[in-house]
Amino acid sequence: PEKSKSKVVQVASEAKKLGQDDPRRIIHSLKVGLAITLVSLFYSYDPLYQGFGVSAMWAVITVVVVFEFSVGATLGKGLNRGLATFSAGFLGVGAHRLASFSTERSEPILLGLSVFVLAAAVTFIRFFPRMKARYDYGLLIFILTFCLICVSGYRDDEVLDITHKRLSTVLIGGATTVIICIFICPVWAGHDLHNLVATNLEKLGSFLEGFGGEYFRKSGDSESKDNKSSLEGYKSVLNSKSTEESWVNFAKWEPRHGRFRYRHPWDQYLKIGTLTRQCAYRIEDLNNYLNSEIQAPLEIRVKIQELCTKMSSESSYALKELALAIREMIRPSTANAHIANSKVAAKNLKSLIKTGLWRDADLLEIIPTATVASILIDVVACTEKIAESVHE
Amino acid sequence: PEKSKSKVVQVASEAKKLGQDDPRRIIHSLKVGLAITLVSLFYSYDPLYQGFGVSAMWAVITVVVVFEFSVGATLGKGLNRGLATFSAGFLGVGAHRLASFSTERSEPILLGLSVFVLAAAVTFIRFFPRMKARYDYGLLIFILTFCLICVSGYRDDEVLDITHKRLSTVLIGGATTVIICIFICPVWAGHDLHNLVATNLEKLGSFLEGFGGEYFRKSGDSESKDNKSSLEGYKSVLNSKSTEESWVNFAKWEPRHGRFRYRHPWDQYLKIGTLTRQCAYRIEDLNNYLNSEIQAPLEIRVKIQELCTKMSSESSYALKELALAIREMIRPSTANAHIANSKVAAKNLKSLIKTGLWRDADLLEIIPTATVASILIDVVACTEKIAESVHE
Numbered sequence: 001p002e003k004s005k006s007k008v009v010q011v012a013s014e015a016k017k018l019g020q021d022d023p024r025r026i027i028h029s030l031k032v033g034l035a036i037t038l039v040s041l042f043y044s045y046d047p048l049y050q051g052f053g054v055s056a057m058w059a060v061i062t063v064v065v066v067f068e069f070s071v072g073a074t075l076g077k078g079l080n081r082g083l084a085t086f087s088a089g090f091l092g093v094g095a096h097r098l099a100s101f102s103t104e105r106s107e108p109i110l111l112g113l114s115v116f117v118l119a120a121a122v123t124f125i126r127f128f129p130r131m132k133a134r135y136d137y138g139l140l141i142f143i144l145t146f147c148l149i150c151v152s153g154y155r156d157d158e159v160l161d162i163t164h165k166r167l168s169t170v171l172i173g174g175a176t177t178v179i180i181c182i183f184i185c186p187v188w189a190g191h192d193l194h195n196l197v198a199t200n201l202e203k204l205g206s207f208l209e210g211f212g213g214e215y216f217r218k219s220g221d222s223e224s225k226d227n228k229s230s231l232e233g234y235k236s237v238l239n240s241k242s243t244e245e246s247w248v249n250f251a252k253w254e255p256r257h258g259r260f261r262y263r264h265p266w267d268q269y270l271k272i273g274t275l276t277r278q279c280a281y282r283i284e285d286l287n288n289y290l291n292s293e294i295q296a297p298l299e300i301r302v303k304i305q306e307l308c309t310k311m312s313s314e315s316s317y318a319l320k321e322l323a324l325a326i327r328e329m330i331r332p333s334t335a336n337a338h339i340a341n342s343k344v345a346a347k348n349l350k351s352l353i354k355t356g357l358w359r360d361a362d363l364l365e366i367i368p369t370a371t372v373a374s375i376l377i378d379v380v381a382c383t384e385k386i387a388e389s390v391h392e
Numbered sequence: 393p394e395k396s397k398s399k400v401v402q403v404a405s406e407a408k409k410l411g412q413d414d415p416r417r418i419i420h421s422l423k424v425g426l427a428i429t430l431v432s433l434f435y436s437y438d439p440l441y442q443g444f445g446v447s448a449m450w451a452v453i454t455v456v457v458v459f460e461f462s463v464g465a466t467l468g469k470g471l472n473r474g475l476a477t478f479s480a481g482f483l484g485v486g487a488h489r490l491a492s493f494s495t496e497r498s499e500p501i502l503l504g505l506s507v508f509v510l511a512a513a514v515t516f517i518r519f520f521p522r523m524k525a526r527y528d529y530g531l532l533i534f535i536l537t538f539c540l541i542c543v544s545g546y547r548d549d550e551v552l553d554i555t556h557k558r559l560s561t562v563l564i565g566g567a568t569t570v571i572i573c574i575f576i577c578p579v580w581a582g583h584d585l586h587n588l589v590a591t592n593l594e595k596l597g598s599f600l601e602g603f604g605g606e607y608f609r610k611s612g613d614s615e616s617k618d619n620k621s622s623l624e625g626y627k628s629v630l631n632s633k634s635t636e637e638s639w640v641n642f643a644k645w646e647p648r649h650g651r652f653r654y655r656h657p658w659d660q661y662l663k664i665g666t667l668t669r670q671c672a673y674r675i676e677d678l679n680n681y682l683n684s685e686i687q688a689p690l691e692i693r694v695k696i697q698e699l700c701t702k703m704s705s706e707s708s709y710a711l712k713e714l715a716l717a718i719r720e721m722i723r724p725s726t727a728n729a730h731i732a733n734s735k736v737a738a739k740n741l742k743s744l745i746k747t748g749l750w751r752d753a754d755l756l757e758i759i760p761t762a763t764v765a766s767i768l769i770d771v772v773a774c775t776e777k778i779a780e781s782v783h784e
Contacts (some may be wrong), residue, residue, distance in 0.1 A: 015516070025519050026516065029512040030512050031507040034508065034537075036507055036511045037511070040503075040504060041500075060540055064535050065532065119425040120422050123421040123425070124417065124418065128410065140456065143424075143428070144453060151452060155421030239631075239633045242633075242634040281676050282678070284673050285677060289438075377614060
């Protein structure tokens with residue numbers, strides 16, 4: 001009992017954390033409960049039940065399956081489901097009509113054959129990458145509806161009636177879901193994507209901000225551990241690709257909201273995301289040098305301290321400025337100046353190295369430091385590219 | 393018409409390519425068609441229809457929704473669906489019984505309230521990362537079944553009967569799906585994961601194999617472009633994380649198959665995958681130096697050519713050997729020797745640099761080359777870590 005009690009406490013604290021991290025999760029759960037209860041009331045309400053019969057449960061099913069966290073995902077699924085039900089219903093009724101012209105013996109064979117061919121073909125279509133990204137769910141529902149109509153159609157001749165009922169209940173369920181999803185505390189995928197891209201840039205900026213101080217710290221200093229772990233925020237950027245891609249797909253379904261038009265250039269975010277990741281790979285490298293056990297002696301590092309710190313802090317300002325510009329959707333005003341500053345620092349660093357400031361030092365000890373310098377120069381170049389793409 | 397014709401041709405060639413890339417896709421489509429047709433026949437067959445009535449369509453729905461590409465995903469969904477239907481049915485019947493003790497007026501209110509509370513709670517549970525990874529679909533079906541039973545239960549008193557029918561049809565559909573999925577040309581997620589991890593290591597190996605030749609090529613040489621693009625195979629490794637994670641989740645559902653036990657150490661693959669990606673970040677770096685416009689003069693590079701080529705080719709042998717060892721599930725025999733060789737080369741390179749072979753050269757021109765050398769040294773270290781983890 002002691003053990004299960006601690007388990008319960010653990011789960012409860014985890015749940016609390018989930019809710020605190022993003023209170024929209026709690027609201028979402030309540031919204032889902034509300035939508036399902038509303039549709040269930042519809043179903044329990046006598047006149048409607050008489051009208052729709054068993055088909056009315058499709059309204060409940062639609063709500064449960066279609067309601068997703070973000071508006072984009074919900075709309076995408078809802079539209080997919082609606083369109084697929086409509087077109088598959090149409091096709092199913094057609095197939096049923098055609099089959100009814102044949103003899104009674106061949107009818108089930110014909111229907112079975114059409115079910116087989118259609119299911120196999122549509123399943124294959126689901127492998128097309130473009131279809132998978134946006135219409136996967138619709139294709140699934142297409143197979144489902146077609147099969148149900150073909151098979152149940154063989155049973156009774158009210159095919160048209162059933163199809164009509166099913167379509168209208170799906171529409172009722174879908175409409176309830178979409179309305180609740182959009183009008184009660186909506187969660188916009190586009191908005192989240194927008195913030196994610198900006199936050200990722202900020203994370204890189206924070207790393208660069210802290211990097212100079214950390215790298216040129218005298219090794220005896222305390223509180224180094226704490227700082228180091230606070231620099232690791234950028235790690236999540238490395239694997240952000242799949243999240244970004246799915247959110248872009250959701251965002252494309254969303255109507256105009258807030259400061260976003262319907263055809264907001266969402267693909268631009270993917271481009272910025274890719275560049276951000278490329279920059280993050282460099283930073284992963286810098287972080288490795290930071291944590292490497294073999295450090296060049298401080299007197300070597302110190303010679304380039306000023307310029308390197310300048311480069312990294314100016315890049316950091318530029319990245320943060322760009323992140324802010326994305327967030328607020330304004331033109332970045334001073335980012336170019338910061339980039340220019342860091343480029344000047346990079347150039348100075350190059351000529352400083354050329355004048356041979358380490359002439360007498362051990363070449364092997366110089367290399368890590370020199371590498372850090374050259375990665376920083378790369379980071380500056382990356383920052384410039386990101387800035388260009390933000391301007392677009 | 394001309395335009396639409398070319399569109400059709402384009403889609404057809406794309407479809408052909410999809411089929412050729414992985415013929416299992418075609419087989420999978422046919423399997424889905426077969427399963428659906430079989431279940432439809434069940435449904436059309438009179439005695440059964442009399443027995444199950446409208447509930448029989450749940451068999452078709454189950455097949456369409458549960459049938460996934462790999463055995464693991466199908467089993468996972470099938471078990472989720474079965475268990476969720478069972479437990480939600482149990483709970484739904486219970487809720488319905490409890491509500492029936494109350495007055496007729498309060499009954500729908502009680503049922504509506506329980507639907508709301510349960511839907512909201514379970515929706516929140518879906519946010520737990522661990523639940524999301526393995527039981528997301530089951531939780532969805534749980535809400536669905538509970539709501540349908542609560543709501544339809546209010547209508548007629550045959551709740552138990554309906555629940556029983558629905559559960560048995562879901563079982564029929566699920567069993568058909570699982571049997572066809574496993575016994576006709578099965579696609580094992582574990583097997584695919586196994587190959588993916590090995591292939592990723594091979595891709596890194598191929599890059600390192602070609603790297604030496606490419607980097608120390610005289611700039612005038614032709615056919616450089618071709619080679620460069622053939623080196624880019626490693627790029628897909630950078631973003632392999634989400635694929636690996638979902639396949640591990642699928643693989644955990646799979647029973648013993650081929651050379652894999654039921655409790656195969658799948659998490660180990662994630663570990664190797666993470667190390668592989670870390671190595672890939674380094675290689676992304678190397679590739680940048682390869683494609684960078686500013687190249688150190690050849691006479692500088694040439695001095696470390698022998699050792700660098702040695703390091704990269706020995707690491708490449710080691711990686712390929714490790715990939716083969718994973719693929720064939722044998723102990724890598726010579727990988728350690730290769731790693732030792734590359735470590736010796738790394739050490740020699742270090743002392744070569746220490747003796748000051750570039751004493752008179754321009755320091756700025758040395759840096760890129762030196763960086764390449766130091767990244768290679770890192771790669772050797774990464775390779776060693778991967779080897780350790782493969783041994784486990």
